[in-house]
Amino acid sequence: MVGIVSYGAYVPIYRLNREAIGAMWNKGVGKGERAIANADEDSITMGVEAVIDCLHGMDRSQVDGLYFATDSPPYIEKQSASIIRAAADLREDILTFDVAHSLRGAGSAMRVAADAVAAGSAKKVLVAASERRIPPPNSDFEVQFGDGAAAFLLGDTDVAAVLEGSYHMSSEFLDVWRKPQDTYVQTTEERFIRDEAWMKMIPQAVAGLMKKLNITPKDITKAAYYAPDARTHSSIAGQMKLDPKTQVQNPLLDNVGNTGTALAPMILVAALEDAKPGDRILFATYGDGADAFLFKVTEQIEKIRDRRGIKRHVASKMMLPNYGKYVEIRELMEWESPRRGARRSSLPVLWRERKMIYALYGQKCRKCGNIQYPRQRICIFCQAKDDFDPIRLSDKTGKVFTFSMDQRAQEIVLPKVFTVVNLDGGGRFYSVMTDRDTTKISVGMPVEMTFRIQMGPSENLPLEGSGLYNYFWRVRPVRC
Amino acid sequence: MESLKDKVAIVGMGCTPFGEFWDKDIVDLIVEAADEAFADANVTAKDMQAAWVGYTVQDNAMTGIILSSALQLQFIPVTRVENACGTGAETIRGAALGLASHTYDLVLALGFEKMKDAGFGGIGQAWPGKWHPVYGAAPEVGGAVGRYALAATKYFSTYGLSPEDGKRMLAKVSVKSHYNGSRNPKAMLRNRITVEQVMNAPIIAWPLGLFDCCGICDGASAAIMCRTEDAKRYRPKGDYITVKASAIACGPGWGKERVNYGYTVWEETEAAAKQAYAMAGITNPRKELSLAEVHDCFSIAEVIACESMGLCEKGHARDDIESGAWEQTGEIPVNVSGGLKAFGHPAGASGGREVYEFYKQFQGKADDKTRQLKDLKMGLSHNQGGHPGNFVAGITIVGEPPSR
Numbered sequence: 030m031v032g033i034v035s036y037g038a039y040v041p042i043y044r045l046n047r048e049a050i051g052a053m054w055n056k057g058v059g060k061g062e063r064a065i066a067n068a069d070e071d072s073i074t075m076g077v078e079a080v081i082d083c084l085h086g087m088d089r090s091q092v093d094g095l096y097f098a099t100d101s102p103p104y105i106e107k108q109s110a111s112i113i114r115a116a117a118d119l120r121e122d123i124l125t126f127d128v129a130h131s132l133r134g135a136g137s138a139m140r141v142a143a144d145a146v147a148a149g150s151a152k153k154v155l156v157a158a159s160e161r162r163i164p165p166p167n168s169d170f171e172v173q174f175g176d177g178a179a180a181f182l183l184g185d186t187d188v189a190a191v192l193e194g195s196y197h198m199s200s201e202f203l204d205v206w207r208k209p210q211d212t213y214v215q216t217t218e219e220r221f222i223r224d225e226a227w228m229k230m231i232p233q234a235v236a237g238l239m240k241k242l243n244i245t246p247k248d249i250t251k252a253a254y255y256a257p258d259a260r261t262h263s264s265i266a267g268q269m270k271l272d273p274k275t276q277v278q279n280p281l282l283d284n285v286g287n288t289g290t291a292l293a294p295m296i297l298v299a300a301l302e303d304a305k306p307g308d309r310i311l312f313a314t315y316g317d318g319a320d321a322f323l324f325k326v327t328e329q330i331e332k333i334r335d336r337r338g339i340k341r342h343v344a345s346k347m348m349l350p351n352y353g354k355y356v357e358i359r360e361l362m363e364w365e366s367p368r369r370g371a372r373r374s375s376l377p378v379l380w381r382e383r384k385m386i387y388a389l390y391g392q393k394c395r396k397c398g399n400i401q402y403p404r405q406r407i408c409i410f411c412q413a414k415d416d417f418d419p420i421r422l423s424d425k426t427g428k429v430f431t432f433s434m435d436q437r438a439q440e441i442v443l444p445k446v447f448t449v450v451n452l453d454g455g456g457r458f459y460s461v462m463t464d465r466d467t468t469k470i471s472v473g474m475p476v477e478m479t480f481r482i483q484m485g486p487s488e489n490l491p492l493e494g495s496g497l498y499n500y501f502w503r504v505r506p507v508r509c
Numbered sequence: 510m511e512s513l514k515d516k517v518a519i520v521g522m523g524c525t526p527f528g529e530f531w532d533k534d535i536v537d538l539i540v541e542a543a544d545e546a547f548a549d550a551n552v553t554a555k556d557m558q559a560a561w562v563g564y565t566v567q568d569n570a571m572t573g574i575i576l577s578s579a580l581q582l583q584f585i586p587v588t589r590v591e592n593a594c595g596t597g598a599e600t601i602r603g604a605a606l607g608l609a610s611h612t613y614d615l616v617l618a619l620g621f622e623k624m625k626d627a628g629f630g631g632i633g634q635a636w637p638g639k640w641h642p643v644y645g646a647a648p649e650v651g652g653a654v655g656r657y658a659l660a661a662t663k664y665f666s667t668y669g670l671s672p673e674d675g676k677r678m679l680a681k682v683s684v685k686s687h688y689n690g691s692r693n694p695k696a697m698l699r700n701r702i703t704v705e706q707v708m709n710a711p712i713i714a715w716p717l718g719l720f721d722c723c724g725i726c727d728g729a730s731a732a733i734m735c736r737t738e739d740a741k742r743y744r745p746k747g748d749y750i751t752v753k754a755s756a757i758a759c760g761p762g763w764g765k766e767r768v769n770y771g772y773t774v775w776e777e778t779e780a781a782a783k784q785a786y787a788m789a790g791i792t793n794p795r796k797e798l799s800l801a802e803v804h805d806c807f808s809i810a811e812v813i814a815c816e817s818m819g820l821c822e823k824g825h826a827r828d829d830i831e832s833g834a835w836e837q838t839g840e841i842p843v844n845v846s847g848g849l850k851a852f853g854h855p856a857g858a859s860g861g862r863e864v865y866e867f868y869k870q871f872q873g874k875a876d877d878k879t880r881q882l883k884d885l886k887m888g889l890s891h892n893q894g895g896h897p898g899n900f901v902a903g904i905t906i907v908g909e910p911p912s913r
Contacts (some may be wrong), residue, residue: 369629399768435652451783
């Protein structure tokens with residue numbers, strides 16, 4: 030009985046009201062909001078968030094694989110899944126790979142993961158999908174796109190949603206594409222895509238699945254599937270003979286946006302959040318064809334409710350005040366060249382200290398019990414030598430001990446909030462505060478950890494002279 | 510352990526004006542400061558048996574050769590020292606130890622910094638962290654202002670000051686520094702400012718604003734030193750000063766990572782002061798010191814330094830600031846020169862410049878007579894490099910030669 034053991038999701042805190050986009054271009058573009066990743070977020074950092082949400086309260090060492098789907102990897106050459114694995118503190122002896130180049134990646138990864146579990150090559154496998162695509166200015170995509178991530182743990186014990194079957198279609202259909210040198214997603218006439226792809230592929234795959242499993246549309250409790258916009262989503266429901274009022278999961282397109290590869294998985298998480306034992310959930314991904322899955326929810330679903338998932342993340346938000354702020358955090362303008370030379374991070378250091386930097390391991394002195402970060406040979410409290418136990422700090426919360434707000438630091442979103450945090454349970458951590466409202470920061474404020482881009486190859490984050498993305502843990506006000 | 514007290518004398522000093530010298534390079538600064546000091550002691554470069562040179566990070570300087578080549582010192586030992594913004598104190602300490610050990614009889618201690626060739630404001634290369642630059646103190650993850658501002662926030666919250674009250678307290682420190690600097694011809698910033706100007710100035714790193722920050726600039730300072738018994742060869746008694754104490758405290762660091770670090774005391778400065786007072790035989794610094802030149806790279810730095818050195822009771826700086834105790838006419842004049850704030854802060858030169866202030870005051874040669882203090886006995890010069898929780902502090906106490 031292979032299926033979904035746990036789920037998690039992530040929606041960035043910032044939202045851009047579509048009216049702000051309309052005001053910029055002086056036209057009506059509809060209502061609702063887009064979720065916008067902060068300047069220090071990308072598909073990897075959001076993937077880490079979703080994976081950690083999915084593994085909430087679980088033993089992370091039981092994970093045997095991580096398959097990561099995205100169309101917006103920070104690196105064209107260099108795996109993203111390995112970075113997520115390291116940050117989420119999963120074992121090193123597991124299979125990790127990226128599924129890129131198609132909006133359909135998450136569905137494909139889920140089938141492969143289910144097969145691995147069924148074949149016995151892995152007991153539990155994570156499938157994560159994350160997207161942070163950059164739409165062209167003044168385009169339909171700019172109105173539609175959103176950023177977000179979802180993750181599922183697949184396994185064959187403690188299954189909360191049993192995978193009853195799947196159906197897959199591959200189609201050579203050119204609707205969206207992006208070459209390595211392209212910043213923006215390219216596309217063609219929407220009416221053509223609508224008639225020949227959106228309205229046909231998911232319905233055809235779902236029809237194939239129903240035939241295969243010998244079920245009818247009436248057997249579906251909720252359907253979670255991809256569509257680029259709300260109107261099309263609703264039309265596809267009709268095509269599949271589903272009642273849009275009762276059988277279709279709200280597709281998040283109004284309040285989050287089209288999160289590409291991550292969209293259908295995020296809708297599935299939303300469906301699972303409300304699912305009851307016995308429910309049958311249809312899940313379908315789209316892109317270069319379609320994948321359709323049927324899940325049957327079990328009693329186990331009640332034991333994994335305490336995730337932030339979609340609902341809590343969607344409810345926790347800060348509005349970008351205007352289009353200009355969006356342009357700033359998405360770095361859509363060319364900045365002044367930095368006056369200070371860029372520092373080069375030492376790659377041997379990043380390698381040597383990977384446990385400390387990516388998984389945020391500190392150490393606890395066996396003599397005096399004090400937790401300290403970063404790694405030391407001699408205890409900074411009692412001077413005992415080499416007598417420590419490692420302790421993961423990335424899942425700790427803490428209270429602000431002191432802070433400052435630097436208006437001139439190298440950072441896209443200024444001021445840069447330097448924060449000294451006393452961790453709950455001991456230890457102190459120095460970092461930068463992100464996802465914050467500067468008018469509400471105070472000594473004593475509760476914060477939590479979040480994996481972010483600390484330095485990047487673009488100009489106005491602290492510029493990383495080695496031309497790579499340098500990830501590290503920041504703190505943020507406890508989100509939700 | 511033997512005290513350095515009164516073993517070593519300063520018989521000549523020089524100090525360039527501090528400022529933004531687009532038309533001067535390192536060699537110009539070194540030659541200018543050294544020439545003034547040589548002439549003051551009536552000696553020449555050829556008389557130097559050894560030298561100590563202090564500077565922090567310079568693209569155009571390495572080792573002691575920058576000093577020997579600038580002054581054409583011929584094959585004598587030159588030691589380069591570096592303690593970040595606390596380099597000056599280490600320069601004088603090195604020279605004093607060389608003399609006290611009787612290894613040399615006449616030496617030069619010179620500190621300089623050329624900070625304005627960088628092409629940007631503020632300090633350049635900062636303090637590397639453990640996994641520099643991902644985690645540390647580099648400008649990428651926190652420049653000097655942001656680091657000291659952490660202390661300001663914590664000072665306010667610890668002592669129950671609202672940000673408004675806290676900023677007002679700090680503003681008065683800067684107003685005093687500018688007032689003193691305005692009457693010091695060699696100072697960089699000679700404009701007088703008001704509390705309202707300070708309060709309304711642009712924020713650099715909350716809660717610190719523009720006028721809470723010192724001027725980063727170019728400059729050099731130099732001292733000619735010998736053992737006290739030889740001092741009369743160079744100038745009459747009453748016209749030279751002796752070193753009463755020279756102390757350095759290098760902290761174990763990791764304050765920002767250590768839950769027992771409070772951000773309201775400079776532990777290294779406290780430790781250096783303890784060493785220095787013991788060496789100089791001082792029991793009540795506020796009474797016994799005629800002046801204190803304090804490392805006020807930021808207004809909050811002066812406040813916490815004064816408290817850490819026992820010039821003021823901890824948490825009571827505000828009372829002293831309100832009462833004017835640190836002003837020129839107050840109980841313990843602090844930064845009567847204008848301090849780093851107004852005189853300027855070329856990192857390696859500041860420690861020597863602080864001693865220069867006492868030296869000139871003691872000789873009755875304050876450039877502007879309205880700044881001249883009377884009956885000087887001992888003066889303290891305080892220097893620190895690094896950032897809160899991660900300092901190396903230096904304290905030099907100089908004063909009237911012993912009566913024997």
